[in-house]
Amino acid sequence: xxxxxxxxxxxxxxxxxxxxxxxxxxxxxxxxxxxxxxxxxxxxxxxxxxxxxxxxxxxxxxxxxxxxxxxxxxxxxxxxxxxxxxxxxxxxxxxxxxxxxxxxxxxxxxxxxxxxxxx
Numbered sequence: 001x002x003x004x005x006x007x008x009x010x011x012x013x014x015x016x017x018x019x020x021x022x023x024x025x026x027x028x029x030x031x032x033x034x035x036x037x038x039x040x041x042x043x044x045x046x047x048x049x050x051x052x053x054x055x056x057x058x059x060x061x062x063x064x065x066x067x068x069x070x071x072x073x074x075x076x077x078x079x080x081x082x083x084x085x086x087x088x089x090x091x092x093x094x095x096x097x098x099x100x101x102x103x104x105x106x107x108x109x110x111x112x113x114x115x116x117x118x119x
Contacts, residue, residue, distance in 0.1 A: 004068050017067040021110045027056055028103045035099065038092030045083055045090065053099055054083040060102070064109070072105040 004014050031049045043050045057079040064073035079098045083090075 002068065014067045017063065017069075018110060021106045024056060024060070025103055025106050027052070028099050028106070031056070032096060032099050032103075035092045035096045040091045040093055042089035043092050043095055044088060046088075050083065050090065050095055053095060053102075054080060057083065057098070057102060069109045072109045075101060075105045 002010060004010055031053050034049045035043070045051070045054070057076045060076035061073055061080045064070075064076060079102060082098070083095075
């Protein structure tokens with residue numbers, strides 16, 4: 001088990017990763033702004049903004065658990081899997097909900113509850 005609290009180097013790495021949350025939230029805000037006007041219209045998964053949402057989710061799915069952000073990684077992985085397996089399109093409203101769900105996890109992670117993570 002990794003002790004994020006007592007190891008200063010690991011804690012610094014975790015803080016550095018958490019510092020990227022602001023940039024990632026800005027990317028999500030841009031995606032949300034572009035999804036909003038579409039309502040229930042289908043959005044093709046291989047095209048922006050759906051593809052951009054998948055990239056954000058995919059990157060967080062891989063990195064977040066490494067730095068002890070288990071819940072963020074789990075949510076990001078669910079979204080990444082869903083966007084890679086769905087048919088050719090999803091309603092914009094569903095993509096919007098995915099983006100907002102990921103944003104909520106980033107907000108929670110930014111509060112930086114330093115907890116142990118399994119190695």
